[in-house]
Amino acid sequence: MSSSFADALRARSDQEILRLFAARPDLLSPVPSDLSALAARASSMPSIMRARDALNKFEFDVLTAAATLADPFTQLELLRITDKSAKAVLATLEERALVYADGEKFRLPSNVRALIGENPAGLGPHSVQKINFDLLESAPQGALDVLNKMVWGPPRGQVADVKRANPTITWLLENKFLIAFDSQTLLLPREVAMHLRGGKVFKELQQSAPSVSGVARKQKAVDLAAIANISTFIRWSEELTHHWSDEPPTALRSGGLGVRDLKRTAEHLGVDETCAAFVAEVLFLGGLLVIDTDDQILPTSAFDLWLTKSSEDRWQSLVTLWLETSRVAGLVGKGDSKSVAALGPELDRAGISGLKRALLALLTTIPEIDPALTSLQERMKFEMPTRTNNEYITWILREAEWLGITGQGALSTFGRALITGGELGIERALPEPVDHILIQADNSAIAPGPLTLEIANEMGTLADIESRGGATVYRFTESSIRRALDHGKTGESIREFLKKTSKTPVPQPLEYLISDVAKRHGRLRVGHANSYIRCEDEGLILQITHDKNLEDLRLRKIAPQVLIADVEISELVVRLRDAHYLPAMENGTGILISAPAIRRAKSRPRPPRIITENTAPTEKIILAAVRALRAGEKATSHKPREVPRTTANETLDMLNQFIEEQASITIGYADSNGGVSNRLVDPLSISLGTLVARDHATGEIAQFRIPRITGVSPAQSAPSE
């Protein structure tokens, strides 16, 4: 079969081969060495599956219909069971090498048949005998009902016992309208089904794409809505990142964001959890967020760079990634048994980006329309019958709206430019950044538009955000001013900034608030010291501070009678003594402690592990050992020697060592009954409390639970296998 498939390919012109490559690009990588190689590749299952996925419903149905015919079949036969218009489709299928010519007739590559399955379009097996359809006229009552139940598939029926079936079934069996598959299963032969289907494989053969219907929108309104979505999305991105910078969530052990953190984030953004998960996912894709080594999810420095870009670039950098990603944010929280986490490892789905592109490409063909979901789903079902997924379509549309690719459900100018590669023009459409705020008597300030980055950052430290959107409402509170002071601002600089930035005069209560907080801020000072010197004689303190010998201790005077130092107390005492002072030590409550006569370490004893070396044994011992060995050999000639027992920690240490050395080892491994057996293995890695190793006995990779490993020793000491 494949040789004739190869022959059919060989007979193709260069142009035809070119078209084949265009339609099935996977055949190109790598470029096949010759036509036989191409034939092998083109008829391989993975490649045929890809080719099938690229078919629309009409093409797929015609291919299915072809599969109901026995090889070789004629064009006429195929058209008879489908439709005249299938002629063009047959040509397409042939071009894509899903059907190949065998003289005047056609054949299917065997893998195409395998892919479509035994019962194409719900049709059963061919009948081996000739069937007289005229008999149906005189069929007993109910016989047609039985057949009609099976006619559109599945072509299978069950009875209690074929031999004791009711008269109707028996009649059908006798006249070959049904075939008994086994004692209980009945099959409807393909010929009978085709007869009852009126000679056509499909009830309805959908030949052209259903048109998409929806609500009409004005492009201007669409763009306005889209620009609102775009600025909202950018704002969400910034807010989420800032929020996580303040309160970083901790990643789950299995990777990803916990449900509680997601909920908290959603509340912070004022959106539902699906949306928060989506924003987090997109930021994660863009590398603006990362799961840090200590499992905290934190913004990266890329975020700071991202912030400095124009809104358009910011949007584009994220949306492009969204278009390409194989991660499906909509799956978050969906899983069957446990919920799937955002930023987790379980979100990848093949084919999503193709579906996304196809869907957006479809949107470009229906401008100014907010398509009805069902009609869009119908259309996609026709365009890519095997790949479409109604849930995914819903999610893609939802995400496109959040991103501002669509506005009011219809494709926006910006979305179109993104897909077709034109100039986006977002920067022009976004509201101009404002460089001023309005401060009101109730200690709130309003930025009547998006603030410039500099002012937004400054305001973020000075005040708490009360409301977000096109404008931002800030509130100055004692704690927000304190925060600014903590960040190194001074009361004066805050007043200065507000005076400069506010279009309205700074209300007096706010000035009071700032100066009150500034006055109190830093009155208490907190610092760090390792030891102190105190002395009621201020003169002596003064003398110490001016002592050249003690200069390098960097003693600091924090009160007339107190000095502090960064060195440890013992060192300080020694140095003071060396400089001929007579210090005494006191403990935390001020009680004098006498210096310990003998010094002892503060930490707990941690003796090093003993690696025993063999001392030369005496002759007597060797002889005794040999005797014992012989005796043991006789007694347990079949029993492998036990591997020396090691403690769990030693086991781990040794395993790690052997993994590094890539040496074979023998391990003692306890089974569930406690019986220990020896295994000769090549250790590969350790994860989640198990040793992954290649077992010499079976030659396969196996997992050994570390607690069950009784001992480890190098392979040499193991008995030969």
Add this chain to the structure above:
Amino acid sequence: MTDGPLIVQSDKTILLDVDHILSDECRRQIASFAELEKSPEHIHTYRLTPLGLWNARAAGLDAEHVIDILLKYSRFAVPHALLVDIAETMSRYGRLRLEAHPVHGLTLVSHDPAVLKEVTRGKKIAPMLGLQIDDETIIVHPGQRGFLKQALLKLGWPAEDFAGYVDGEAHEISLNQDGWTIRRYQELAAEGFWHGGSGVVVLPCGAGKTIVGAAAMAHAKATTLILVTNTVAARQWRDELLKRTSLHEDEIGEYSGSKKEIRPVTIATYQVLTTRKKGIYTHLDLFDAIDWGLIIYDEVHLLPAPVFRFTADIQSRRRLGLTATLVREDGMEGEVFSLIGPKRYDVPWKEIEQQGYIAPADCVEVRINLTDAERMHYATAEQEDRYRFCSTTETKRKVAIALARKHKDEQVLIIGQYIDQLDALGAELGVPVIKGETPIKEREELFNLYRAGEITCLVVSKVANFSIDLPDATIAIQVSGTFGSRQEEAQRLGRILRPKADGRTARFYSLVARDTVDQDFAQNRQRFLAEQGYAYRIIDADDIEDDIEDGIEDGIEDGIEENN
């Protein structure tokens, strides 16, 4: 991008730029569906709430209209999700209806069986409902109308109430506009209420809420029950009604601690209604004493819990709530709306001030430095005694006295929380003190003397927080208060907001001890007024002398300007 006066925020607040040329027009439009949250000098904040949107639906506005207004006036693009949300919220209204069934009485009706199923499954709602008559109709247990509406509102399925209001016993009442005319906003408020059926009218202190009540009575032309905070307020209501309406003295009854008259128009105090004997509210029968056509709740923000519960029972009677400050530190504002009815009318204080119906006011926070001894005492005081200590210090008393002496030629009120402190002030200044134990009769006499100008200074406790009408008071000195209560601060300012004959600016001093909890509480107290655009000035107690001199001159100048 239009250049409108509105900015619609994604958290459903709406910012209105007051300085914008279209702001007036826009404000009128959005007031019908958004609730005014605050109105400081530059940007007013409105909020879109489900309640507000449903009220708009009840008033005949549809989602399309609301969205159109937002789009028309919005400066930036409005988030689409928000518009969808508005449409969805508004579409929930009216799917459930309360109807009076000719046979079964009150019924809950819906053409959407799924919604009906959803609400009847609610644990709280099921006991209020009786038999299901058919797929679309369920009997409501009598007397549950209010509770049911409240519970449905909480579930997010507000019921449109077609069961209507009872007319009550008719009684002829009309406004007697002799020598005075009803103001435009009062008329609008009364009409807004009447068309809505029931609801709350919010007007600043001193803006004449009694007249709104009287106008509502004139609309209803029926027996009326008026609930007020105390006996003095009850008498003021009576006097005002006698003056402004066709009612005669024998038509108005007082139902208070001292008198128990029930007449076509009865004025009762909250206190007497909530008096209990052996755990039973003996006076709640008053609600059923007459077939009332209208019930007015004065100072509705003070509505006590038993009256709350009872109000839920009388949903078929028209209810009007009056207040200046619908803020409750207990967060029960929502309950007021769901039981009395939605806000029907609300104007920013500053707007009424601009129209000259309330006096302009100058709010001054006087920061007082405690002496070192006092500070030490404060630092070592128990947590719960700290506020009392810092707000009643000797230093504060001296400052209060100094202020009162400075203003000895004007009508001064000294208001405080702690009786010892007030007594001490009264004794030192040689002026009468009105407090809880002062008999009603004596209180009325003192207030009358004060109004007549024979007494120029009064020291009052919180009994004078509300409803006391003292037209000529121009200076209020607050020495202590009920912790951080916002409405108390506003109500106290309200005592001096009656417009003055010479148009002079009223002045409100709030004495605050620096670096103590007094200051923190003061900040919270001032918030409501600050949100209404009253900017507090802060002065140091040491600077009082100079400031007062300047201030008085300012005030007089302002007055002259306005007279011109």
